[in-house]
Amino acid sequence: MVKRHFDYEEKYKNLQGKFEELQELSKNLQFDLTNEFKLMEKKMKDIRDNKYQNLTAWEKILLSRHQERPTVRDYIEFIFDDWIEMHGDRCYGDDRAVIGGIASLKGIPVTVLGHQKGRGTNENLHTNFGMPHPEGYRKVERLILQAEKFKRPVLTLIDTPGAYPGVGAEERGQAGAIAQVLMTLCSLKVPIISAVTGEGGSGGALALAVCDRLLMLSNSVFSVASAEACASIIWKDAGRAEEMASALKLTAQDIKDLGIADEIIEEPMGGAHKDFETMAKKLEESLVSNLKELLALESHELNEQRYKRLRQIGRFQEN
């Protein structure tokens, strides 16, 4: 049976509760166990920290999808000043699974784009669980070209299970819309920085990840397709998703080792939701320092670097 949610926290909380009860009891009974408690507290913390530092790929997937995990909008509102959201693709509609707009990062005007998941059922129905339709990708296309026109760097935040698989999405050209964004980003004349904040799912995530710098939060994942889908397609058994998660090499560290991600931003112990402010500040720092480096480059240098970066990806044998 595949574990469906990250249950370590609950177990730990349970233990913590009992520990507090014991402390209370010993106080009431006037049993002085202060030193023993200190020892125990440290030991418990060590065990917990050790666990969080050694999460399996599947546990990271579960954390990246955690109900309490900060959403892209949370980061945008915390990190940027003067955020003004823009809507619509000017053709069909406004996809709420992708948000985009203009904002200021330490005084530098930037275009910000990202997948928007919701918290809870109502919000998720509103944002379609962060799974965009073609109009979402056409909104992205429109806003990145606008960014280029006004020489604004583009920052994207990635958090999606993937592009929406549905009839309407196919009718309105999901494949073509994604392909077009990929191609436009390849030679966009302004710096592009992408950060995977949660789930990087398949082509729907990749459409926002063609960039000059790819950052990943330490518990975020980036995968060719969901572990569940891969297990059901390759092994005909969705129940082996946990095993598939390891085989796919989808953790931030794996993606960096493969030469695809540039930087891992360490999350607070227990995940981004445990200390949102610290997390958001770290992400902001990284965005600022990477942006400064990229702004020092001429646009042709930037394009040449981005091209080389993409062109060399892949491993094969030739003889």
Next chain:
Amino acid sequence: MLKSAFGKQKLIPIPDSREYMQSTEKDVGREKCPSCSRRVSELELKENHKVCPECQYHFSMTAWERIHFMADPDTFQEFNSDLRSINILDFPGYDEKLESAMKQTGLKEALVTGQCTIGGYPVILGTMDSRFMMASMGSVAGEKVCRAVEKAIDLKIPLILCTASGGARMQEGMLSLMQMAKTSAVLDRFHQQGLLYMTLLTNPTTGGVSASFASLADIILAEPGALIGFAGPRVIKQTISEILPADFQKAEFMLKHGMVDKIVNRLVLKDTVESLLRLHLGGKNG
């Protein structure tokens, strides 16, 4: 009014794409048309370019059958034929799968690329073979597409890719997904050169291939009945648990929704491609 327009639409469950492909392959051996059930002799099928003479059902072509059909006789020169996939992620079972695909098809990978002439016009031609792990795109397919594009840029001649693919090759993880971006980057440069790029979408063209190089052509042609789309029909069926329209994700459906320029019957395909090359004055630039 809307209701009447949709009311007549016949809704039947669409066949599973995998079963569909398998049944196609099986029946080629038995020479039975999967569409009209007519038994077609091997010779008849060959002479008719693997199109059923009765119902025009288009049987799948292998990569080399497609090349022999499209290229002027004896003009095709393959390049980069020695690129092979490696099991970079140590993915369980991948080596064995590659080996059996190579054995079954005699190919080293799912994509064959080279230079040839079509109607006398020099072009770069690539064809995909769905027998090879559903022609999924891994590092090798991505690299071969890129090198084919670069060759076309060097020679300033048109590029024609005949696609067939189930999508990204999951056994190569993110390296395969990134091939979508890589091929798009190279095609972006190609387009900046003012060169002509045409794709022919054949059964099936889905996933990472449809969401990258297959959709980035100046002219997109499709074979009748080909399954074309982003998500596979099985995934969609699972997600929305609804009965899908009868022609859903077929070439005809894609034409109706404005996603392809033209559906071309294989019997007039070569003529059509030649005409398009002629109308682009050979598609040479410079």
